[in-house]
Amino acid sequence: MIRTPRHFRLTGLRRLADEELADHIRQGDGVAYEVLFERHGGAAFSLAYRMCGRRTLAEDIVQEAFLSLWRGRGFDPARGSVRSWVLAGVRHRALDSFRHQTAKAGLDVHDDVAAKGLVADDRTDTQVQREDDAQQVRGALVELPAEQRQVIELAYYGGFTHSEIAGMLDLPTGTVKGRMRLGLTKLRLSLADLVEAVA
């Protein structure tokens, strides 16, 4: 097998931590950006799919999000991890697509349906660990009182404002905000170790 210079570059870049990759990306290194996609593209697609429930739309969201992040190249370590930066970009793009399409699909996408019929890729140890962490977060969500989980999921994955949620559930806006706060506080306590690692 002939190994090209690009192959050697990829191998070298794959050894770098996310923040070091971000430095290369800031300088316009497209190969470093490919490594970034390699690491976080899967999570990006999963989030986009969870939010919109449609495969083709999720692909478009991920492509637009990564292109937008490339144009900006503005990762700021003070605001969180590289992974958070990528997933926040995907979420923003998904919410934009909701606004333009005036449709917020995906609220009834169930975990088992989401993965059904799709071939699992070969996952590294890191990816397995991440899936375990994700399972822990999902478990913590399930443990929340239903009314707290509902407002958090409607806001975060559905992109609804507290006013819209209040209208949907026929509740005062203060009640909606209060449930958000109680739910997030409980999650913070349940996931204390994990949240520190993510941050």
Next chain:
Amino acid sequence: MSVNGNTHDHDSGDDAAAYVLGALEPREAADYLRHLTLCTRCREELAALAPVTDALASAVPHVPAPPDLRRRVMRAVKDQQRGEAERADRRGRKPLRLPTRAIALAGGFAAACAALVLAFVAIPHGHETPRVVSARVMGSPGAAQLRVSHNHAELVVWHLPPPPAGRIYEVWLRRGSTAPAPTSALFSVTSGGAAKVDVPGDLRGVSQVLVTQEPAGGSRVSRHRPVIVASFT
């Protein structure tokens, strides 16, 4: 909003939770961001809750991405890179209209840095015509200049990349070595990366005009590196 601006006697957590979930209305989010510059308690509450939403982003069930998605994304990025290189190349060849000596000088100057730096131009006619002030663009192949007249200025930009979703460009004024002060000038760019922005306020005493990327609605305090710097000598 439950916030009344006093740093101690309001319930800070409800707005923090709604904010990190992205559930505040745009105007409320802008007001909340301004409030954060005044309220330590709210900043602490926000810092405590923000990592939880990072966990939510990663908590969705794993769904394998289609195998050709990586190729599509990288092709789009390569197209963007090619476009950036062509624009930079066009600017390097732009002084075709100038005398030959000026072409050589301008070519060498443009080749010296990736960002475009415009020379200070004084127009010695005795009339109040706008003067052009140095503007440096960082991190992108865009260009910018300040047009100053009667202690007021207009910022003109070209080929500036659009800010990411949920973010906006904000203009700041720095006087001497003090921290930059925010202005009400928030802007995005056209599909071609162009914008013209009136810089608010009197420029007397201003040493630099800066532009940063901020969350939608702007910020009162910026922790971001400027993307445009125009310095008055």
